[in-house]
Amino acid sequence: MSEISRVTVIGAGVMGSQIAMLAAQAGCTTTLVDIDENRVDAAVETLRRTMARSVERGRATAEEVGAAFELLSTSTDLSEAASDADIVIEAIIEDLEAKRALFAQLDEIARVDAILATNSSSIVSSRLASIRNPARVCNMHFFNPALVMQLVEVVGGDHASKETVARVVGLAKRMGKTAVVVRREIFGFIANRIVGAVFDEAISLLEAGVATPEEIDTAVTLGLGHPIGPFALLDLTGIDVNVGIKRLEARETGDTSRGPSRTLLELVEAGHLGKKSGRGFYEYGAR
16 A cells, blocks of 8 residues: 655645645645745745744744745645545535535546545545546545644445545645544544534524523533533534534434524624624633
C-alpha cells in the first residue's frame, strides 16, 4: 500500500487552507486550489501569521514551518493541480450539487487510482461516488480549527475499499491526528450527532422554560466538564449554520421533525446569527 506523498486541497477557506497546511507539515507536496486567486493569496498570508504564532508559542520550530511552506503551493488551475495528486481533499461549500459537479470534474482530471475525499461533515461520500472508481471515494472529516482539533472522522461506506480507508487513516496519523473510522454511513457521523443531540435538548429545555441559556451553559460546563456550553457554541459556530445543518438533516433523513427549532428560526429571521453578527443567544457588542 503506497504512502500518500502528493496532496491537493480544493477550497481556500479556513478549513481547506488549514488542511493544506497539515498536509505540508506531514511532508507531502501540497497544492491549495481555489477559483479566486485573491482568496488563495489571502489564505496563505493568514497561514503565515498563524504559523508565526505557533513558533512564538513553541508549538513548532521556524525550520519546521519553513519546510512546510516550501512544500505548499497554490493554484487556480484545477486540472493542473489535481492531475498528479495521490489524494484530492474537497473542502468547498456544504452544497450537494456543487460537490457532485466537482467530483464529476475530478473523475475526468485526477488519476483513476487517486483517492477523492470530502471534508463534508454531513454529506456522505456515497452521494458523490458516481464516478469510474467509487472505491476510492470517502469522507475525511476534519474539525474546526483543523490545525488545533485532534479528531478526524474517516467514513468509507459500502462503496469505499478497505485500502482507501486505510490510506486516509494513515495520512491523518501522519498529520498528527487521531483518526476514528465510522463503519456505516450516517448523517452527522459520530461527534456531530452527539453535539447535535446536546443542542436539541438544550433548546428543548429553553423553550420549555426550564432554565435560561446562561444557566444551561453553566450546568453543562460545570456539571459535565464540557469546555463550552451549547448556547455559547451555537453562537460561536453560527446560528444560521446550525439552521442549515438541521434543514439538511430533515431532508437527508426524511424526518421533518429533525428540522430547525422555532427558536433558531426566529433568531436567524431577526439577523441574530451569533458572535459574527454581535448577537445570538448572547450579546457581543457591535460588529
